[in-house]
Amino acid sequence: MINQLSWKVGGQQGEGIESTGEIFAIALNRQGYYLYGYRHFSSRIKGGHTNNKIRVSAKAINSISDDLDILVAFDQETIDVNIHELREGGVVIADSKFNPKLPEGAKGTMYAVPFTDIASELGTTLMKNMVAVGASSAVLGLAPEAYREVVEEIFSRKGSSVVEKNMEAIKRGSEYLNEQAGGQIQSFELEKADGKKRMFMIGNHAIALGALAGGARFMPAYPITPASEIMEYLTKKLPEFGGAVIQTEDEISACTMAIGGNYAGVRTLTASAGPGLSLMMEAIGLAGITEIPLVIVNTQRGGPSTGLPTKQEQSDLMAMIYGTHGEIPKVVIAPSTVEEAFYDSAEAFNIAEEYQCPVIILTDLALSLGKQTVEPLDHNRLQIRRGKLDLNAELPDLNGEYFKRYEVTEDGLSPRVVPGMKNGIHHVTGVEHNEQGKPSEDPTNRINQMNKRLTKLNTLHETFSNPIFANAPHEEADLLIIGFNSTRGTIEEILPRFDADGLKVNHAQVRLVHPFPVDELKPLMDKAKKVVVVENNATGQLASIIKMNINCTLENILKYDGNPFLPSEIYNQCKELL
Known part of the structure; x- marks a missing residue:
């Protein structure tokens, strides 16, 4: 019994690959498993290789995995493109219709299951994805009935007979795989989940x-x-x-x-x-x-x-x-x-x-x-804060003058009104303007309006909580890894590996990139011997922004081939730096 596994389904775009992954994942989510999925798809409307990689775990996870336990293939291209991820002892479940073959030297075992033929026997080849789901459930030691709730939600509007046919497709896929494997796949059975309801x-x-x-x-x-x-x-x-x-x-x-x-x-x-x-x-x-x-x-x-x-x-x-x-x-x-x-x-x-x-x-x-x-x-x-806008405010009568919508104030924030508010009339233009909104090219007014606009964010760091996510347990770190957006989970995934190596590695994820949170990031950088910035681009844009705001020396780990980072890629390159 294992506590997590990685599953991927692939084929041509438009033949139900996404729905296969969706049904598989939702059923496991309903049982309380944690999931993390990433879909690789073509820019074409139909055709072109697509796959959906889903990681399943009894514990919280936040990234895709390096390797693959189960690969479900609807065509040979799926095997050829993805087989390198399959770990030793992994399983390939392929539609027998295309006479699947494992490349020479491939790891794992392949089971050919007649997805298309079984679906045809039930009335339509469209149900081949349900047969594939059933075969996958057999590998996981999961009963076909685990999918009933999801199938009913998706197909009940088409009638009970359609629901039962799809359930029969799942059942037959499971039975076929079990019969073919002869009970030799028990090592993929997942630990029981906690059963709690979570969003997916x-x-x-x-x-x-x-x-x-x-x-x-x-x-x-x-x-x-x-x-x-x-x-x-x-x-x-x-x-x-x-x-x-x-x-x-x-x-x-x-x-x-x-x-x-x-x-x-x-x-x-x-x-x-x-x-x-x-x-x-x-x-x-x-x-x-x-x-x-x-x-x-x-x-x-x-x-x-x-x-x-x-x-x-x-x-x-x-x-x-x-x-x-x-x-x-x-x-x-x-x-x-x-x-x-x-x-x-x-x-x-x-x-x-x-x-x-x-x-x-x-x-x-x-x-x-x-x-x-x-x-x-x-x-x-959640809060609703509207700043200096009060829709119920009684504005003073200005005796025919315009409202000072762009009034220069000490905090840089002018009073705000919306159309229809009595005594709130003002001019709005994209050219430089005075306090009432009237166009103005006066140099002093220009300086005052520019200064007002550019200083209004001075207090933002008091408003925006947690501009940096930090996992920094070490006062003196060998390395600080910095990232932004989706790299967070992948970086978090490898921190225990560094602990096992006896290395002190901290992590910071930049959540507010402008105005840049210097006061929050600099102390983390100061207590690290080396700093590396991980980002999915070719020129190190986040690293450049950091250097524009903080005098420092950085290393870069860059990836720009169209794919997200795998945990091992960041881990191995960080080890080289150390």
Whole structure:
């Protein structure tokens, strides 16, 4: 009996690979197992190799594994592409229809199961994925009935006969594998889970749920991988709370419409990926100079241009901080877990309204689309803070003068009103303006307005809790590993290995990348003999930002082939540095 295993299913995109992994994972989640999944998929709508790797454990896990225990293959390409991950003693379960063959020197044992033929006997080849799920359950020592609840949820609307046929497909797949293996696969049986109910979700859904809980009621957006799930989720949910989603003609429209929504007093967000954010840059500057709250989600993917639209990368960091022309206050938050994505999404609206500026929630593909177990979310932790906006305020009569919407104040934050508030009329323009919003090119006014805008974030570090996630038990460390976004779980995975080696290794994950949390990170760096920054890009963008803010010497571990880091890759390269 084992406490964790790694399972992967692969085939051609469009033949049910994702649903196979989904049904397999949800059933295990319902029994209380922890899961972490990463889906590799092609940028084509249909065709091209795709796979879904899912790690299952009786204890909490936060990354994919180095190796593979079970590979389920719907075609030969899946075996050829993924067999190198299979550990000694691993199992390949393949559809006998394509006459599967293990490459010479491959580890493990292969079982050919007639997925397609069994499904055809039951009425449709579409159920071959259910046969594969059944065969997998046999390897795990899991009874087919464990899937009934999930199957009923998915297929009950099609009638009880469809439910029973799918259950029969799972049962036959299990029976066939058991008969073929002859009881020789007991070593894959998982330890019993605790049975507790936990959420199983992707980062995009956590962001969408956080936005909803944080009071967002409007989302203009244009679909783009890997951000579209945020829009799709809120398309279904926002109308239930009196809100709406509008699909715009492009990202420029989405951003300017989001500015309009926030100007009117409605918490509004938009979401996109790198190419879309490039189109939004002028509008982000408009939000900056007009001091209108704006929340934008950027899910990083492989670039430049269309690049690798369905692959992992962390190369938008510099663009998010410095991409706009001119100089404006801006906040860039980088959650590192699905749970953080929920809370940071809700908090982003508070920050945007309190500081009257754009807030970018920066994620990456692995975090946005990777599905993982999440402990129950605590909605009592959430607050609604609207800063200097009071919709019930009685504004003084200004005797025909405009309201000083851009008044220069000691804290850099001007009073805020929305259209329709009596005595709150003011001018709004994208050119430099005076306190009433009227265009002005007066040098003194320009300096005063610029200083006001650029100093308003001076107190942000008092507002944003935990700008650094730190796991730093060692006062004098041999090494400090720094990362951001989805690398957190992978780094955490290898820390016990260093402990076993007798090495003192600390870990810091940057959660607020702009304004940069110097006071929180520098003490951790000062007590480490060496510092290494782990990131999915070719130029070491986070390392460059650290060096711009802290005088230091750093090492880089970079990966930019479109895949997330495996634990062993970071561990081995860190060992070389030591």
